[in-house]
Amino acid sequence: MNILTVIVNESEMLSESSLEIFSFLDEFKYSNNITSIIFGGQKNVISNIPVDEIFYVSIDKSEELNPNDVLLTIDKFTEEKKFDLIIFQKDDISNYVAPALSFRKNIPYLPDIKKLVSIDEKVMKFIRPVHGESAEGIYSVDANFPLIVKIRKSSFEPKSLSKDTKPINEIILEEALENTFKIVETKKVKPEGIQLDEADVVVSGGRGIGSKQGFENIKELANLLNGAVGASRAAVESEWIETTQLVGLTGKWISPTLYFTFGISGASQHLAGCINSKNIVSVNTDPDASIFDHSRFGVVADCNEFIKEVIEEIKNIQ
Amino acid sequence: MKICVCIKEVPDSDVPSNKLRIDKENNKILPVENVSNIVNGFDLNAVELALRFSENYEDSSISIISVGNNLTSDVIKKPLAMGADQIITCEDPHIEKMDIHGIALVLSKIISKTGPYDIIFCGRHASDFDNASVPFGISELLSMPLINIVKEIKVNEQKLILERVITDGFQTIESEMPLVVTTGNQVGDPRYPTLKGIMEASKKEINKISLSDLNLSEKDISPKLKIDEIYFPENENNVEIIQGSNNKEKAINLITKLKKEGII
Numbered sequence: 263m264n265i266l267t268v269i270v271n272e273s274e275m276l277s278e279s280s281l282e283i284f285s286f287l288d289e290f291k292y293s294n295n296i297t298s299i300i301f302g303g304q305k306n307v308i309s310n311i312p313v314d315e316i317f318y319v320s321i322d323k324s325e326e327l328n329p330n331d332v333l334l335t336i337d338k339f340t341e342e343k344k345f346d347l348i349i350f351q352k353d354d355i356s357n358y359v360a361p362a363l364s365f366r367k368n369i370p371y372l373p374d375i376k377k378l379v380s381i382d383e384k385v386m387k388f389i390r391p392v393h394g395e396s397a398e399g400i401y402s403v404d405a406n407f408p409l410i411v412k413i414r415k416s417s418f419e420p421k422s423l424s425k426d427t428k429p430i431n432e433i434i435l436e437e438a439l440e441n442t443f444k445i446v447e448t449k450k451v452k453p454e455g456i457q458l459d460e461a462d463v464v465v466s467g468g469r470g471i472g473s474k475q476g477f478e479n480i481k482e483l484a485n486l487l488n489g490a491v492g493a494s495r496a497a498v499e500s501e502w503i504e505t506t507q508l509v510g511l512t513g514k515w516i517s518p519t520l521y522f523t524f525g526i527s528g529a530s531q532h533l534a535g536c537i538n539s540k541n542i543v544s545v546n547t548d549p550d551a552s553i554f555d556h557s558r559f560g561v562v563a564d565c566n567e568f569i570k571e572v573i574e575e576i577k578n579i580q
Numbered sequence: 581m582k583i584c585v586c587i588k589e590v591p592d593s594d595v596p597s598n599k600l601r602i603d604k605e606n607n608k609i610l611p612v613e614n615v616s617n618i619v620n621g622f623d624l625n626a627v628e629l630a631l632r633f634s635e636n637y638e639d640s641s642i643s644i645i646s647v648g649n650n651l652t653s654d655v656i657k658k659p660l661a662m663g664a665d666q667i668i669t670c671e672d673p674h675i676e677k678m679d680i681h682g683i684a685l686v687l688s689k690i691i692s693k694t695g696p697y698d699i700i701f702c703g704r705h706a707s708d709f710d711n712a713s714v715p716f717g718i719s720e721l722l723s724m725p726l727i728n729i730v731k732e733i734k735v736n737e738q739k740l741i742l743e744r745v746i747t748d749g750f751q752t753i754e755s756e757m758p759l760v761v762t763t764g765n766q767v768g769d770p771r772y773p774t775l776k777g778i779m780e781a782s783k784k785e786i787n788k789i790s791l792s793d794l795n796l797s798e799k800d801i802s803p804k805l806k807i808d809e810i811y812f813p814e815n816e817n818n819v820e821i822i823q824g825s826n827n828k829e830k831a832i833n834l835i836t837k838l839k840k841e842g843i844i
Contacts, residue, residue, distance in 0.1 A: 303595075354746050361717070366720050370805045372805060394707065397609060398813050404804065441723050442725055443753045445742070445752070447751065449751075487844060496594075500771060512705075512765065530597045541841075541843050551596065559820050559821075559822055559834060560821045563830060571827045571828045574828075576844075
């Protein structure tokens with residue numbers, strides 16, 4: 263099979279999650295020819311990614327990358343070279359480009375793949391979560407079709423870089439003139455404290471916290487544990503905490519060592535973002551809350567009362 | 581200003597996941613007993629943004645478009661109760677089996693047939709199958725730009741200035757009409773329907789379009805992707821409920837455990 267992997271580096275660094283694609287590729291047992299098209303990043307690192315052929319698209323750092331330019335570049339690239347499978351990972355640009363490319367080329371698209379079930383000459387089968395993370399679906403597609411997939415974040419271990427250095431073929435970023443938009447300005451909002459998706463400890467509050475004031479305790483505990491503050495959609499929608507702190511399908515996807523939840527029931531939308539946490543510890547008044555089904559430790563208590571005791575106890579042992 | 585909003589009826593995603601059931605025959609998530617379906621949350625954000633946008637113009641109309649099978653009229657009429665003008669549906673058992681390409685094609689045909697529209701709003705994704713793809717299909721099939729996850733739109737003469745949400749902040753985007761806009765919860769809460777709105781919506785007819793009205797062939801809508809099975813992954817997790825006679829004791833027991841296991 264001819265496989266194309268698409269990697270978009272919005273900073274100099276090669277994103278660690280982009281290396282997850284190569285572990286996913288290990289699941290394909292047939293002999294494959296793997297090509298990567300890489301947008302941005304440091305060339306000396308890129309030359310060591312474990313693929314057969316590397317194509318590099320240089321990005322002008324003074325301008326924001328427009329997804330429509332990436333889309334057109336990949337569209338043209340895949341007209342010249344034919345691929346059976348095009349693989350994306352989850353990031354802002356790919357979330358835009360992958361489905362759009364599927365329609366532009368009229369080939370099927372499956373987002374959020376977490377596993378390859380089987381592959382033979384006739385059919386490929388994949389697993390992806392549906393309804394948030396509460397259920398899974400087995401999808402099948404005729405192996406004669408080309409296919410575009412996007413892999414689910416944190417479902418595969420990042421693979422190490424190869425020791426072999428491969429030559430880099432440079433191609434130019436196309437400029438979309440039709441069906442595009444103009445980026446006038448980009449404002450990055452840097453949340454205070456430790457970044458959610460990098461934190462080893464995340465303390466989140468949900469509907470059960472009940473007020474903006476209640477989040478002061480969440481912040482204090484996160485601070486004591488050297489962690490970041492998270493929130494469920496209910497808390498964000500109530501404006502108790504900034505949207506940037508949303509954990510869930512539509513917010514950040516996190517995988518900390520400790521994920522501490524207070525007053526979160528565990529709706530599928532939230533689980534999607536936190537299911538990869540190594541240890542979930544949940545506090546909820548409802549003993550049947552579905553968050554407990556996914557937690558290592560659970561406490562049935564009023565979350566606002568209980569968090570104060572936890573804060574005090576942590577202070578005692580520190 | 582002619583505006584349309586595409587909406588989808590879905591099972592309530594705020595229902596705890598342990599209450600959900602699966603229809604094995606049709607491979608879909610069933611609505612929970614005694615809990616009615618809802619309009620997909622992000623689609624209501626789209627309705628809200630469309631309503632705010634329409635306030636910039638004296639003469640504007642908002643059409644709601646929904647495709648599916650056995651739609652619940654009380655559910656899909658909610659945008660009318662919020663202030664939209666009319667609703668157009670296409671219902672057919674085939675629709676349940678369609679993949680994103682089929683659905684995008686049906687929606688695009690309805691949009692062409694009932695339009696042209698200056699702006700097409702969609703939620704960024706539906707909470708049942710989480711594909712986040714169909715709006716891109718509408719944009720590609722109708723050759724219009726798409727701006728995703730928009731939280732605010734300002735009008736500057738003929739141009740639109742849109743605030744687009746990215747992972748670490750916001751982008752200001754300039755675009756001309758017609759275009760496709762997708763929305764997330766950053767739009768803010770959708771307005772509540774007023775009693776008058778609900779009364780008026782209940783009186784409004786649903787404009788029904790059938791698949792055959794759209795001149796689609798079997799090949800156009802036959803899915804390339806098929807769902808073999810939907811299931812709940814086995815939960816091997818065994819939660820340990822921390823005991824204690826009061827919160828203080830529970831907190832001490834919990835912290836002791838976390839410390840012992842090397843988690844903190």
